[in-house]
Amino acid sequence: MSSTAPTDTPAADSFSAEHIASMSDPSALPQPQDAPIKSARYKAAPTDFVVHEVMDIDFTEDGEHLWLHVQKVGMNTAFVAQLLSEWAQIPLRDVGYSGLKDRHALTTQWFSLRLPKKTAPSTPFAPTDLNEGESVSILAEHWHNKKLSRGAHRANRFVITLRDMDTDIAGADTAAVDSHLSHIAKVGVPNYFGVQRFGHHGNNVRDALNFLARPPRPAKASKGKKRRQAPRERDTLLLSAARSVIFNHILAARVRDNSWDTGLDGEVFNLAGSGSIFASEQMDETLAERVRTFDIHPTAPLWGTHNDKVSGTAAALEQAVIQDTPLLTALAVGLERHEIKAQRRALRLPIEDLNWQWLDNNGLQLDFILPTGSFATSVLASLVATLHS
Template structure:
């Protein structure tokens, strides 16, 4: 574990000392660095290999969005099951069917294209004038499907981030057990897997960002590096009476998110290696479970340790940016050292700071709720669990499968 340094002071610009140095990152294997299968896990995974997403029905995602509908208003809410189609494209089809602007179609979150998913959409229908025909898009391919399960009238649009959790039902096929299971635990292969799943249900897993955040072979990180290599937009002082135009909020979102996610994953990996990912360090910033609330603590006393053990609070890591001034002590040292000891992370962190991206905190630990499982046969396991939004089911799978294939 990194030892405390009383002289460390948290700073929002810790990598800035490296800005003038010409780091050569041409030899860095971005695909390997972003391969989440290489990230460390707290315990040895009991499954050597498994296949997921062999069929769309092997990866089911149900949006959990409990609501009391008013039964009135001009927003038609549709509960839709889809497969083979991404959320944004379906929103476009719905806007064309209802003959309304795309901005009047609302949804809470993006759902995987290569899965069977259910989620809500809202359509603002002025005067409740529904289209003459039922929703039946003409350009749906053979592998795509869309089914309306229910509809409700409501007085509000569905906004992004409204739902707080997703239910997953995942089928793992062609399972190969780790050869050392029985030798190390004295349990049968199945018993070893089930014991591991019980541990996950109780203690959670490292809250890594999943591989989809980085794109194929880490291409999103390459795009981020290309973005940071370009000159910043003109930042000359503007006349007092004119407001400086800001770039659209969504601009370069993918690249910026990928950069922050890679830094976070490497910080979390350092905490997993020193076994502090689910414990508090001096200067830690804690997250209150199930909320966006955070608080700091210089020392971890018995009360905080009990809250950590119960899952009431979680340690956090930084989503890099300016203003990372809440963390201190040992926790800050790990974050700063992780970035400063990596030319790639330093370049990404500096690029984020130059664009004035504000630092945020993310829990290091991901609770796994409502965990259950069933063996369909000797090599097929069906898992069911619930995760908060913004987390990745692949991170749960990676915690007990050494090599996932799809």
């Protein structure tokens, strides 16, 4: 796939704040079916949005890493990591965790502490300077011979309660909601990135435009070779926002033409449950059957250089989405100029073990599992037209 990168990349002031916000709003993106719930509240309380990390691991019960199963409310993962480093009196770099969990929720996840002396802190973990509504506690602990690395957990289990629901849309009622949930349990939902990736009113996308408009960081010499320096953590967040908004709009185009869960000529497919991908020049019945049985999923790019596996109709669609929208063009050009290498992400999000129950006072509780890197709000967006928090 040929690059379209010119010399310069427009900065954020080339686009209105309203346009950036609207392009970054996942709720404005199309769904395969109309949502049966007109509006609902979620996160009315932390216990209305519960996230449990699904981690499959056999602990060695020895080694220098103390793994802690932590429950937190009202605080983000990075803040808890800081509290743990202070408690154990170790550098923050020696605290490991797999993924970032929502602040406005009740969540459980694993952390690891590198303790070379193989001795746990002598005092209980009981932070004192917490704000109202914040709490954190250790549920279990194990010794292990490895640090917990990013992306180590396979999935997250969500227990989400919707309240104050309005199902008065196209005559929908509880039966229509039940039918919709049964349907998406079988076919999945579009794998959109959630609003939290883009910041308030798309601020992360705005900052990404400004970052990408600057010249790339100079290559760093190492043993006679020049290597591009790795992005800083904040820069990584901005690059992720840029790639995510492009992905969302390519996926939106695939939802509109009903190819998001089928495939196109020139498609790059993801092998379900893995990071493996493969390209195919032409759709055939064998591939179509593998898609229908969730063995493989169509993909779209996390934009960057070397996006050369896609071809044919699929490649033409991706290029058209980028070229038809100046903001997406600016982001794509900037990513290529900064030599960010392209990756692929599945267009379809399968929902594992979806269960639900109706509650008193017009409430609905959902319980389901999603693979790492996906967003529960993608499931909610399929079900609820307008979400209020």
